[in-house]
Amino acid sequence: xxxxxxxxxxxxxxxxxxxxxxxxxxxxxxxxxxxxxxxxxxxxxxxxxxxxxxxxxxxxxxxxxxxxxxxxxxxxxxxxxxxxxxxxxxxxxxxxxxxxxxxxxxxxxxxxxxxxxxxxxxxxxxxxxxxxxx
Amino acid sequence: xxxxxxxxxxxxxxxxxxxxxxxxxxxxxxxxxxxxxxxxxxxxxxxxxxxxxxxxxxxxxxxxxxxxxxxxxxxxxxxxxxxxxxxxxxxxxxxxxxxxxxxxxxxxxxxxxxxxxxxxxxxxxxxxxxxxxx
Amino acid sequence: xxxxxxxxxxxxxxxxxxxxxxxxxxxxxxxxxxxxxxxxxxxxxxxxxxxxxxxxxxxxxxxxxxxxxxxxxxxxxxxxxxxxxxxxxxxxxxxxxxxxxxxxxxxxxxxxxxxxxxxxxxxxxxxxxxxxxx
Numbered sequence: 001x002x003x004x005x006x007x008x009x010x011x012x013x014x015x016x017x018x019x020x021x022x023x024x025x026x027x028x029x030x031x032x033x034x035x036x037x038x039x040x041x042x043x044x045x046x047x048x049x050x051x052x053x054x055x056x057x058x059x060x061x062x063x064x065x066x067x068x069x070x071x072x073x074x075x076x077x078x079x080x081x082x083x084x085x086x087x088x089x090x091x092x093x094x095x096x097x098x099x100x101x102x103x104x105x106x107x108x109x110x111x112x113x114x115x116x117x118x119x120x121x122x123x124x125x126x127x128x129x130x131x132x133x134x
Numbered sequence: 135x136x137x138x139x140x141x142x143x144x145x146x147x148x149x150x151x152x153x154x155x156x157x158x159x160x161x162x163x164x165x166x167x168x169x170x171x172x173x174x175x176x177x178x179x180x181x182x183x184x185x186x187x188x189x190x191x192x193x194x195x196x197x198x199x200x201x202x203x204x205x206x207x208x209x210x211x212x213x214x215x216x217x218x219x220x221x222x223x224x225x226x227x228x229x230x231x232x233x234x235x236x237x238x239x240x241x242x243x244x245x246x247x248x249x250x251x252x253x254x255x256x257x258x259x260x261x262x263x264x265x266x267x268x
Numbered sequence: 269x270x271x272x273x274x275x276x277x278x279x280x281x282x283x284x285x286x287x288x289x290x291x292x293x294x295x296x297x298x299x300x301x302x303x304x305x306x307x308x309x310x311x312x313x314x315x316x317x318x319x320x321x322x323x324x325x326x327x328x329x330x331x332x333x334x335x336x337x338x339x340x341x342x343x344x345x346x347x348x349x350x351x352x353x354x355x356x357x358x359x360x361x362x363x364x365x366x367x368x369x370x371x372x373x374x375x376x377x378x379x380x381x382x383x384x385x386x387x388x389x390x391x392x393x394x395x396x397x398x399x400x401x402x
Binding site for chain 1: 329334
Binding site: 057059060061062063064065066067069071073075086089090093094096097098101104105106110111112113114115116117118119120 | 164165168169172173176183184185186187188189190191192213256257259260261262263264265266267268
């Protein structure tokens, strides 16, 4: 799962380090967001625990629309091996969007935050995996 | 839309901060590139203004081919909800590749810059979206 | 090809710069990993040399599963234009997973590193490309 985050303000130009993040979304720690998302996905019973790998990419350069409005977004991509039916895929996406939405707070009064989740199937027949060490 | 950028030289090892970028592509500001791309996409009439979300990821580690030639690339992924026909998808990709290409300049004499755009459909039936605040 | 890397420890919170990376995976240079992957892909005969573009994104925020175990992952996405059959796609993914796996070493005794490669086809009919300079 890839989660470009965390919820920066729309015209936020400062470097994307932790301190800057804290100023604008003091209640959100990216690590905690991933913890919640991983726990939600594990609860679905669809995945083995070590296979749930998530990452959060803080965006340093982004734009939303063309207006100078103060708004923000968190977009997650949930990549799963193919073979699950559409109802299950939809349910998995909702688990993630709910986990994120419960943790996200607007960075300022009046700010709107879009939280979106795109579910993408990975082709199992051509997927490769190797385990090193252990 | 994801746009790994901006146009670094092929063997550029310095940290990817703004100052380093300016040395190699002084005419390109990533923010302006996203502004142009968003404006082009809005002009298509296919999207609501607040839904056009773009990000630019400056690459710190990359390789092009296997030769030490001085060349660079900007690769954009345009993620749109499914349901638009192939001609519209092609047209949207061209809007983006044109917007980027008009702003990109080689970082040095003789340098070649590849600008590519991949149009990806997101499955509408399993896409999740929530609005926080506002 | 996108390769989120390099093999950070599961609970690694320090900034993702080169020095920190070296502490945890001293034998792995991201640039060398990309060199090996590009060489493997060129050897397949499926691609023109300048078209093999790879990038490595060091993850600053990530989680694997829900347990505090010391483990790590490298996940690569191989994006190729469509039209190659499944056997060729599978073979290309294996070239990449082998190139990465040969260079990855666990960061500590007992650490397990998952190396995975997802092969994704890009729609050729709507793909856009422009060459600047040269």
